[in-house]
Amino acid sequence: MSQHGPATRPYKGVPAAERKAQRRAALMEAAWDLLGTEGWRVVTVRGVSGHAGLNDRYFYESFPDLDSLLLAAVDDQAVQGMTAIRAAARNAPRHMATRTxxxxxxxxxxxxxxxxxxxxxxxxxxxxxxxxDRKTKIIHAFADIFIAEVHELLDEVDLPDQDLHLTALTITAGLWETVTTWLRGDLAMSRDHLIAYIVALLLATT
Known part of the structure; x- marks a missing residue:
């Protein structure tokens, strides 16, 4: 008797768990592509499954509903973004202006x-x-990066922890809206000018 049940039997040499992971990744990429090109209103079970080249039935194998899929795709991008920011900071000299x-x-x-x-x-x-709702959690995560960098670069932080957290949250939330406004084309400013402004603001705050 085979030791593999129907759900775990390899197909074309690929284990069932790996195939399931591949389908999940394909659904996330399809959802991200639709979200980033056409908007969340077109992200449907049938639309995402078709975009991923999968039968609809595979959707619920990985996600209970569309919101779960959307959040997984966005969370994946947020993690990539935070990883890139941390790497850039760590690879820069330990100097406040340079790292910022x-x-x-x-x-x-x-x-x-x-x-x-x-x-x-x-x-x-x-x-x-x-x-x-997810934006709020992402803003808090970026605020945590801000706090970690302040502690990393300053030998002594004058603000109490609660006030430092409030400062980080205020700055991060405000900059999110500023950058979003710029991305929409509603803020007439060059990329270099905006970066220089944000850097100056962060340095003045810390």
Whole structure:
């Protein structure tokens, strides 16, 4: 008797768990592509499955509903973005102005690498109720990066922890809206000017 049940039997040499992971990844990429090009309203089970080249039945194998898929796709991009920012900061000299510019520039570089990121940040977070809620969590995560960098670069932080957290949250939330406005084309300013402004603001705050 085979030791593999129907759900775990390899197909063309590929284990069932690996095939399932591939289908999940394909659905996430399809959802991200549709979200970043056409918007969240066209992200349907049938639309995503078809875009991924999968039968509809495979959707619920990986996700209980569309919001779960959208959030997984956005979370994946957020993690990539935060990883890029941390890497840029760590690879820069341990100097406040230099690291700040490296981190801020990394944000704009990350957005520019994939036009879908620009579209989602500028248009979709405000359009989708699920993404509106997720935006708050992402802002808190970026605020945590800000706090970590302050502790890394300053030998002594004058602000109490609660006030530092409030400062980080205020700056991060405000900059999210500023960058979003710029991405929509509603702020007449060059990329270099905006980066220089953000860097100066962060340095003045810390």
């Amino acid at each position: 510019r490296a981190a801020v520039s990394a944000i704009f570089d990350f957005l520019a690498e994939d036009p879908r990121r620009t579209h989602v940040m500028a248009r979709e977070f405000s359009a989708s109720p699920a993404l509106q």
